[in-house]
Amino acid sequence: MKQVKPETAIVRKHPSWIFQVVTAKKNGRPNAMPASWCTFCSAEPIMMAVSVALDRHTHELLEETDDFVLAFPNKEQKEDVFYCGRNSGENVDKFEKTNLETTPAAEINTPLIEDSVACFECKKSGSIESGDHTIFIGELSATHVSEKYTEKIYTTKGWHEKGAEGFKTLAEITGGGQ
Numbered sequence: 001m002k003q004v005k006p007e008t009a010i011v012r013k014h015p016s017w018i019f020q021v022v023t024a025k026k027n028g029r030p031n032a033m034p035a036s037w038c039t040f041c042s043a044e045p046i047m048m049a050v051s052v053a054l055d056r057h058t059h060e061l062l063e064e065t066d067d068f069v070l071a072f073p074n075k076e077q078k079e080d081v082f083y084c085g086r087n088s089g090e091n092v093d094k095f096e097k098t099n100l101e102t103t104p105a106a107e108i109n110t111p112l113i114e115d116s117v118a119c120f121e122c123k124k125s126g127s128i129e130s131g132d133h134t135i136f137i138g139e140l141s142a143t144h145v146s147e148k149y150t151e152k153i154y155t156t157k158g159w160h161e162k163g164a165e166g167f168k169t170l171a172e173i174t175g176g177g178q
């Protein structure tokens, strides 16, 4: 093994899954933020965690709300994911500026994103300070899948330069099936 700088080793985590973190204040407009620092973190009950930088609008919303949604975007939502990752909900209504559409959740106030490969409704159960991020943890209250889309997109290390083209399905990355 060769010792290298952290960024040289970290880049090997790619491809990395992307979730859209959906948040909404009660009676406020919903917001979507792509996040790849996201994971399942408990099996019984099923819980999920997402690490959100302190300066994100999503951070402010997650501090104020009781629930959030994690959604796997489908391959046709690439451009919209890119837009959501390059703009802040503090300044724009991302659901107005993109083709993304919301649909009501079953158990929580925050809506789902229509046509997501899968959506996980989470009731916020805690948070942990983590350097310049906060890890928000939620317990699953309901789950949904698309009957139309099954292929989610991954972030590749090239998305910064390539824009939405840097987001690829597993089949596109491997050149074969999943």
Ligand SMILES: Cc1cc2nc3c(=O)[nH]c(=O)nc-3n(C[C@H](O)[C@H](O)[C@H](O)COP(=O)(O)O)c2cc1C
Pocket (backbone or CB within 6 Å): 018, 031, 032, 033, 034, 035, 036, 037, 038, 051, 052, 053, 055, 056, 057, 058, 059, 081, 082, 084, 085, 086, 087, 088, 089, 090, 155
């Ligand atoms: C593929 C991808 C993954 C990202 N992962 C994270 C993440 O895990 N945590 C985070 O805080 N920001 C992450 N970001 C950056 C936010 O999505 C971006 O700053 C966004 O514009 C913040 O939106 P908001 O201000 O509306 O919350 C990611 C962006 C992209 C495109």
